[in-house]
Structures are given as C-alpha cells and as structure tokens.
Amino acid sequence: MSPAEQAEVTRSARTGWLLSAPALVVLTLAAIGPLAIVVAYSFMPPGEYGNVTWGFSLEAWQGILFTKDIFDGSLAWADANLRIFWRSVKLSLLTTVFAFLVGFPTAWFIATRPPKARAMWLFLITIPFWTNLLIRTFAITEIIRKEGLLNTILLKLQIISQPFEMIYTDTAVFIGMTYVYLPLMVLPLFASLDRFDMRLLEAAYDLYANPWQVLRKVIMPIVKPGIIAGSILVFVPSLGAYVTPRLLGGGKNMMIGNFIELQFGQGRNWPLGASLSVMLLIIVTGALLVYVRYANRETRNGH
Amino acid sequence: MIKTTQECAVTHNIAVEARHVVKAFGQGETAVKALDDVSVNIRTGEFFTLLGPSGCGKTTLLRLIAGFEMPSGGTILLEGADITTLPPNKRPVNTVFQSYALFPHLTVAENVGFGLQMLGRPKAEVTATTARMLALVKLEALANRKTSQLSGGQQQRVALARALAPAPKVLLLDEPLSALDLKLRKEMQIELKRLQLETGITFIFVTHDQEEALTMSDRIGVMSAGKLQQVGSPKEIYNHPVNRFVASFIGESNFLPATREGDRYRLDCGALIAAPTAKADRVTLTVRPEQVRLAAMGEADAIPATIINLVYFGTDTHCHLSLSDGTEVVARLQSPATGDAGLGLGQAVALRFVPEAIQVLED
Numbered sequence: 001m002s003p004a005e006q007a008e009v010t011r012s013a014r015t016g017w018l019l020s021a022p023a024l025v026v027l028t029l030a031a032i033g034p035l036a037i038v039v040a041y042s043f044m045p046p047g048e049y050g051n052v053t054w055g056f057s058l059e060a061w062q063g064i065l066f067t068k069d070i071f072d073g074s075l076a077w078a079d080a081n082l083r084i085f086w087r088s089v090k091l092s093l094l095t096t097v098f099a100f101l102v103g104f105p106t107a108w109f110i111a112t113r114p115p116k117a118r119a120m121w122l123f124l125i126t127i128p129f130w131t132n133l134l135i136r137t138f139a140i141t142e143i144i145r146k147e148g149l150l151n152t153i154l155l156k157l158q159i160i161s162q163p164f165e166m167i168y169t170d171t172a173v174f175i176g177m178t179y180v181y182l183p184l185m186v187l188p189l190f191a192s193l194d195r196f197d198m199r200l201l202e203a204a205y206d207l208y209a210n211p212w213q214v215l216r217k218v219i220m221p222i223v224k225p226g227i228i229a230g231s232i233l234v235f236v237p238s239l240g241a242y243v244t245p246r247l248l249g250g251g252k253n254m255m256i257g258n259f260i261e262l263q264f265g266q267g268r269n270w271p272l273g274a275s276l277s278v279m280l281l282i283i284v285t286g287a288l289l290v291y292v293r294y295a296n297r298e299t300r301n302g303h
Numbered sequence: 304m305i306k307t308t309q310e311c312a313v314t315h316n317i318a319v320e321a322r323h324v325v326k327a328f329g330q331g332e333t334a335v336k337a338l339d340d341v342s343v344n345i346r347t348g349e350f351f352t353l354l355g356p357s358g359c360g361k362t363t364l365l366r367l368i369a370g371f372e373m374p375s376g377g378t379i380l381l382e383g384a385d386i387t388t389l390p391p392n393k394r395p396v397n398t399v400f401q402s403y404a405l406f407p408h409l410t411v412a413e414n415v416g417f418g419l420q421m422l423g424r425p426k427a428e429v430t431a432t433t434a435r436m437l438a439l440v441k442l443e444a445l446a447n448r449k450t451s452q453l454s455g456g457q458q459q460r461v462a463l464a465r466a467l468a469p470a471p472k473v474l475l476l477d478e479p480l481s482a483l484d485l486k487l488r489k490e491m492q493i494e495l496k497r498l499q500l501e502t503g504i505t506f507i508f509v510t511h512d513q514e515e516a517l518t519m520s521d522r523i524g525v526m527s528a529g530k531l532q533q534v535g536s537p538k539e540i541y542n543h544p545v546n547r548f549v550a551s552f553i554g555e556s557n558f559l560p561a562t563r564e565g566d567r568y569r570l571d572c573g574a575l576i577a578a579p580t581a582k583a584d585r586v587t588l589t590v591r592p593e594q595v596r597l598a599a600m601g602e603a604d605a606i607p608a609t610i611i612n613l614v615y616f617g618t619d620t621h622c623h624l625s626l627s628d629g630t631e632v633v634a635r636l637q638s639p640a641t642g643d644a645g646l647g648l649g650q651a652v653a654l655r656f657v658p659e660a661i662q663v664l665e666d
Contacts, residue, residue, distance in 0.1 A: 202391070202404065206398045207421055210421075222408050
C-alpha cells in the first residue's frame with residue numbers, strides 16, 4: 001500500500017462515522033431529550049392546573065418519601081407511596097421468579113424437540129404478541145372475575161362452594177403480569193438451551209450426578225446468560241407495568257406506573273410524577289447492576 | 304484346598320458380563336436390532352477392545368454398560384451383580400466420550416474433581432485426588448485453565464483424568480482417539496496403555512481402527528451387524544480368524560475357494576494344497592499377503608500365476624497376482640536392498656503359501 005493510499009484509509013476511517021450523524025442526532029434527541037425534560041421537571045414547582053412553573057424546588061423529591069401536613073407543615077412518612085413502591089418491587093420479583101419456574105421447563109421442552117417442531121413451538125409462543133395487550137388483559141378479567149370462567153367451572157365441579165375473590169387483588173395483578181411477560185422469559189432461555197450441548201448431561205450422569213445435581217451444577221451455570229437476560233426482560237417492564245395493574249388491580253392496588261400516571265392526570269402534580277419516574281429509573285438501574293455483578297461473581301467462582 | 308487355589312489362578316475374575324443382550328431401536332416391523340444376542344465376558348484388569356465397522360453395535364454395547372441405554376433383552380453384570388436397570392450415576396463405571404464432553408463452565412481441575420464431588424467426598428480428598436490425576440496425565444500446569452483454552456490432545460487428557468479420578472471398576476472409552484491427528488493418536492495409544500497398566504483398571508475400548516486394536520488390547524471382540532463375531536487375543540484374531548468377516552476386517556487377506564479331496568484341498572485353478580481338514584467339502588482358504596512367497600517354477604506346491612500389478616510401499620512391495628482361473632492373490636514381498644526385485648507386469652511366476660499360515664473357513 002502506498003503512503004497516499006494509507007493516508008486515504010486513515011482519513012476515511014477518521015471521518016467515516018460522520019455518515020451516521022443523522023441517526024446519531026435522532027437517537028440522541030429521542031433518548032436523552034425526553035429524559036432531560038423529565039429530570040428538569042422533577043426539580044420545578046408544580047403549576048396550578050398541572051404543568052410546571054419556572055423555578056427550583058426539591059419538593060417533588062421530598063414528596064416521594066414524605067407528606068407535608070397541610071396545617072403545621074411537619075413532615076411524615078408517605079406510607080401510601082412506600083406501599084406502592086414495595087408492592088411494585090414485590091410483584092415484579094414474584095413475576096420474574098414465577099415466569100422462570102414456568103418458562104424454564106417450557107424452554108427445555110422446546111429445545112429438546114426435533115428441529116422442525118421447535119420452529120412450530122416458538123411460533124406458538126409468540127402468538128399472544130399478535131393481539132393487543134389491553135384485549136388480552138380483558139380476556140384474563142373474563143376468566144378470573146367473580147362470575148368468570150374459572151369460578152363457574154370450580155363451582156359447577158363443586159370443588160369450591162364460594163367463588164374466589166381474585167380480581168382486583170395483588171394475586172390478579174401477579175397472574176396477569178406472569179401471563180403477559182412469560183414469552184420474554186421463554187425466548188432468551190430457549191436461545192441458551194438451544195446452544196447447550198446435551199452430551200454434557202450424559203457426562204454428568206456418568207460422573208455420579210443425580211438429576212437435581214445435573215440441573216444445579218451443569219445446566220444452570222451454562223445457561224446462566226439466558227436466565228439473566230430473561231429475568232431482566234421480565235423484571236424491568238413488570239416494574240413499570242401500567243395496563244395490567246390498572247385493569248386487574250382495580251383503583252386501589254396501584255403500582256408505580258399507575259401512581260406516576262395519577263400525578264400527571266388527576267393529581268396535577270407533574271414534578272412529583274417526574275421525580276417518581278426518575279426514581280423508578282434509578283431503582284431499575286441499581287437492581288440490574290447488583291444482579292449482573294452478583295451473577296458474574298458466581299460465574300468466576302465456577303459454583 | 305490346593306486344587307481350588309490352582310483353579311482360581313486359572314479362572315479369571317470377570318469384571319463385566321453381558322448375557323444374551325439384545326438392543327432394538329424403533330418399534331415392530333421397522334425395529335432395527337443394534338445388538339443381536341451378544342454374550343461376552345470381560346476380565347478384571349484387562350484392556351478389552353470392541354472392534355468393528357461403524358454401525359456394528361459396538362458403541363451401543365458400550366452405552367448399555369455405561370447405563371445410557373437400557374437393553375431390550377438380556378442382562379449385564381458388573382462383578383457378578385446385576386446392573387441392567389441401574390441409572391448411570393449409580394454404576395461404578397466411567398466413560399471417556401468421543402466428543403470429550405468436558406464442562407465448559409469449569410476449570411480443568413474442577414472437571415477432574417467433578418465425579419468425586421458428586422459422590423460427596425471430603426474436599427481434601429477431592430483436591431488430593433485431582434492433583435494426583437492431573438500429574439498422571441501430565442497436566443498439573445493447566446489446572447486452573449478453562450477447558451476451551453486447551454488443545455485437542457490436552458482436552459483428551461482432561462477427559463481421561465476426569466473419568467479415572469473416581470477410580471471406577473471399569474473405564475469405558477468410546478473412540479477417544481478418533482478426533483486426534485495421526486502423530487498425537489500414536490502418542491495417546493502409548494499413554495492409554497501406560498495408564499491402564501499403572502491404574503490396573505479394566506478398560507473397555509471401542510474403535511473401528513484395527514491397528515489401534517491390535518497394538519493396545521489384551522483381547523479383542525470383533526463385532527459386525529450387531530453380533531460378536533470372535534473374541535480373542537490380537538494374535539488369535541489375526542492368525543486364526545473364525546470367518547471371512549474377521550479375516551478381511553483385521554488386516555488384509557487372500558480368499559481362495561477350494562474343494563476337499565481326501566485330506567487336501569483343490570483350488571479352483573486346479574492346484575492341490577495341504578491344509579488342516581475341516582468338515583465341509585466346499586470351503587474358503589485364507590492366507591495373509593505376507594505369508595505368500597514367490598517360488599521357483601516346478602517347486603513342490605508351487606502355483607503358476609501372472610503379475611498384474613506392483614505397488615511399492617517402501618519397506619515392502621505388494622505384488623498382485625492372478626491365478627489361472629482369475630482368482631486374485633496379493634503377496635507382500637520385502638523390498639530387496641537394491642530396491643529392484645526384478646519383477647515386471649505380465650511376468651509369469653510361481654507362488655507358494657506358507658503351509659502353517661493357511662486357514663480354512665467354513666462359510
């Protein structure tokens with residue numbers, strides 16, 4: 001290569017990225033722009049009829065944890081807010097764990113089918129995505145409401161004498177979210193299991209591992225990337241879920257998503273909504289960092 | 304009392320016994336019999352090789368002994384105890400897999416210690432045995448590497464150490480050398496033999512490579528079409544094959560159809576040959592190429608033939624000869640010091656078989 005050619009290559013490598021500038025600009029504006037606005041709003045005082053007024057205020061951040069007494073202005077723990085946060089985290093964790101317990105055998109089943117059947121099963125897993133989430137959630141309502149399908153069948157079979165009060169409870173929200181996010185657990189788990197060398201199972205059995213040890217000591221550590229990916233894909237949207245808790249949890253069993261919506265709507269407290277949103281972002285990021293670091297440390301030790 | 308002791312010395316202890324083992328894959332009409340009534344005794348402490356072409360059922364037999372498959376019929380005994388229905392993790396038998404099947408998430412040392420760990424042995428024992436096994440296969444320096452960072456030969460050694468670490472009663476080896484290149488394969492053959500002698504463990508080795516089987520084994524079981532054709536020492540198998548399959552699969556052989564005439568055999572080309580007499584009248588005589596000699600015309604038992612091809616191999620020359628009835632015979636002649644045996648295509652010569660080397664096959 002002549003020096004001239006060399007210079008040409010260096011120059012194009014140095015300036016070539018400029019070609020992707022339009023995409024970079026759009027991405028920057030779309031990703032960082034709204035986030036910056038939300039962060040800015042969280043540090044402003046609320047306007048009278050929603051919106052914000054110009055100025056600086058930490059009240060919205062204070063409002064996450066404390067409520068100010070209207071009369072003497074003293075601060076008290078905002079029990080309701082904390083309950084909503086706790087419920088969100090608890091239901092999201094439960095959903096993630098349960099989705100894994102159901103999703104792992106499902107993914108294993110698909111991964112051990114013949115290649116042709118595998119494609120068919122994967123296709124079936126994705127079918128729920130074809131229907132609008134709202135409609136699917138209403139369908140669940142039909143099943144679990146007091147006079148719904150489940151109660152009718154159980155009553156007819158005389159398994160129960162009183163209908164289950166399931167709808168508008170945390171259980172209903174949990175069932176709904178597990179149903180909605182299950183495919184997001186199954187797909188990455190399948191991707192991991194699909195690459196898993198089944199001959200290792202024979203090697204493990206041959207070396208005196210019982211079925212439980214095969215699962216714990218061989219399969220789980222090797223498919224761990226799939227488990228991590230699936231857990232993140234289920235946990236993150238669960239934490240911010242809006243439609244499912246709204247329809248299945250009724251008005252009182254709110255999750256963070258509903259609470260945030262409330263601030264921007266009826267509550268007319270945009271800064272509080274904004275600070276809650278940023279708080280949610282911080283919780284998710286923190287949880288992911290802890291989780292990924294914990295998972296990686298385990299991998300390094302090899303146990 | 305003394306007599307009993309002597310008897311014990313003669314009768315070998317049996318490590319693995321297969322009794323009338325049948326394994327069929329598939330159902331009803333389409334079922335394929337991978338093993339068809341196989342019975343074999345494998346002695347304690349011996350290097351036993353199952354030899355046969357691919358699809359002969361040798362790997363299936365190994366997998367039945369390991370417990371990965373259940374037989375359709377028959378029983379398998381380990382040191383006299385029936386293990387036919389035991390799962391693999393309950394059998395004191397370990398396997399070296401063709402693909403090695405090393406655990407990718409564990410280090411070399413953790414791979415080797417896996418079996419002992421699963422058996423719930425104390426940590427100190429696991430560490431000590433792992434170190435001893437790694438020394439045995441000369442991999443101490445790589446103990447903390449991930450298995451993916453090793454070469455094929457090194458992975459092979461890890462697989463061996465891993466299978467030997469729990470001190471199994473029998474070690475099963477499923478074509479473990481087939482993935483290695485020729486030079487490494489030769490090294491590992493010697494290595495395997497050394498390990499077997501040092502540990503004293505019974506080895507059951509599966510291969511389709513007849514040379515590997517001949518050089519390493521104490522005894523060989525030759526398999527074909529789901530049946531055990533012959534069991535014997537390498538010398539017995541090579542020098543006294545019981546049928547045409549064994550004679551042609553192990554080494555090269557010449558086959559000459561012949562008819563009995565009194566205590567001698569008349570070849571189809573007309574020549575009369577002395578050989579151990581068999582019951583059947585119509586037989587096949589078999590002679591190894593290295594037991595065929597060129598003779599002077601008119602010598603006793605000399606058979607006239609024509610040279611149709613000469614292939615030079617360096618140490619020896621393969622001389623393809625045609626008898627008067629068209630039967631082809633190969634003679635392996637040691638190359639003379641000058642390199643030129645004075646033979647040419649189309650030349651008329653006479654050949655002679657070493658009398659003791661002629662085997663009679665009744666099939």
